[in-house]
Amino acid sequence: LRWAFNSGQWQPTMEQFVTALSMIQQEERKKVSGYLFKRDVKSALTGRLMIRAAVRKALSLKNVDIKLQRTDNGRPFLEQTSGTNSNFDFNISHQDELVVLASEFHGRIGVDTMAIDRPIGSKSLDKFFETMKRQFKMNEWKFIKSAPCDKSKLFNFLRLWCMKESYVKALGDGIGFQLSRIE
Ligand SMILES: CC(C)(COP(=O)(O)OP(=O)(O)OC[C@H]1O[C@@H](n2cnc3c(N)ncnc32)[C@H](O)[C@@H]1OP(=O)(O)O)[C@@H](O)C(=O)NCCC(=O)NCCS
Known part of the structure; x- marks a missing residue:
């Protein structure tokens, strides 16, 4: 499955929101409710619902039978x-309202x-790239810089990133993994 959902377009009533919240596991409910901004609560909840919907669709499980865990x-x-014996794997990502x-x-x-419209701060693109130098190999920088304008260069950069x-x-290793190790 390849799904994208704009949680900004989901405007649940309080009742719908409470129902949606009741469909995820208790420990996840706690996490979701802990976010400060409504936007983050909605996208975190959306991600968890999407995982459940994907598992249901792929493995024909009932929501109550879906038990999710996290690695360390x-x-x-x-x-x-007992009902599941599969190699089914999934992953989600969210930025702002996109999940x-x-x-x-x-x-x-x-x-x-x-987000590709995020400004890179007051730095010039060249200076920004300089600080990121070690994250990419030479042929990757060649690809990034081959674009005709700064916007496309940044797009190439974000795509590889x-x-x-x-x-x-x-x-599943997490932030400790050096991106420059991957080509
Ligand atoms: C996983 C990680 C790379 C995600 O970074 P990100 O770009 O900020 O976030 P994304 O929106 O792309 O992905 C977040 C989602 O990825 C999933 N995720 C969380 N940890 C993950 C991991 N180690 N590997 C793969 N996916 C992970 C979750 O579903 C998470 O959603 P949630 O926060 O709503 O639960 C980053 O959070 C990380 O490195 N975490 C690991 C921390 C760690 O190593 N801890 C060790 C114990 S100290």
């Missing part, structure tokens, strides 16, 4: 209960998303 590094996975999910029946998957992050997220 925080990566969610499906608990192998994405990718899943595979066999093998690991990771996904990442990033997301691909590397996705790979790290498939492995």
Whole structure:
């Protein structure tokens, strides 16, 4: 599955929101409710609902039978209960209101998303790239800088960044993983 959902367009009533919240596990409910901003609460909840919807669709499980766990590094996975014996894997990413999910029946998957309209601060693009120099290999920089304008260069940069992050997220290692190790 490859899903993207704009949680900003979801405007639940209080009753719908409470129902949605009741569909996820208790420990996740606590986490979701802990976010300060309504926008983050909604996108965190959306991500968890998308995972459940994906598992239901792929493995024909009832929501109540879906037990999710997290690795020590925080990566969610499906608990192998008596009814499930599968290699189904999934991963989500959220930025602002956009929530994405990718899943595979066999093998690991990771996904990442990033806003492309985010300014890079007061730095020039060249200075920004300089600070990121070690994250990419020479041929990757060649690809990034081959774009005709700054906007496209930044787009290429973010595209490669997301691909590397996705790979790290498939492995599940977390932030300790040096992106420059992946080409
Ligand atoms: C995973 C990680 C790379 C995500 O970074 P991000 O780009 O800020 O966030 P994204 O929106 O792309 O992804 C977040 C989602 O990925 C999933 N996720 C969390 N940890 C993950 C991991 N280690 N690997 C893969 N996916 C992970 C979760 O579903 C999470 O959603 P949630 O926060 O709503 O639960 C980052 O949070 C990280 O490195 N965490 C690991 C921390 C760690 O190593 N801790 C060790 C104990 S100290």
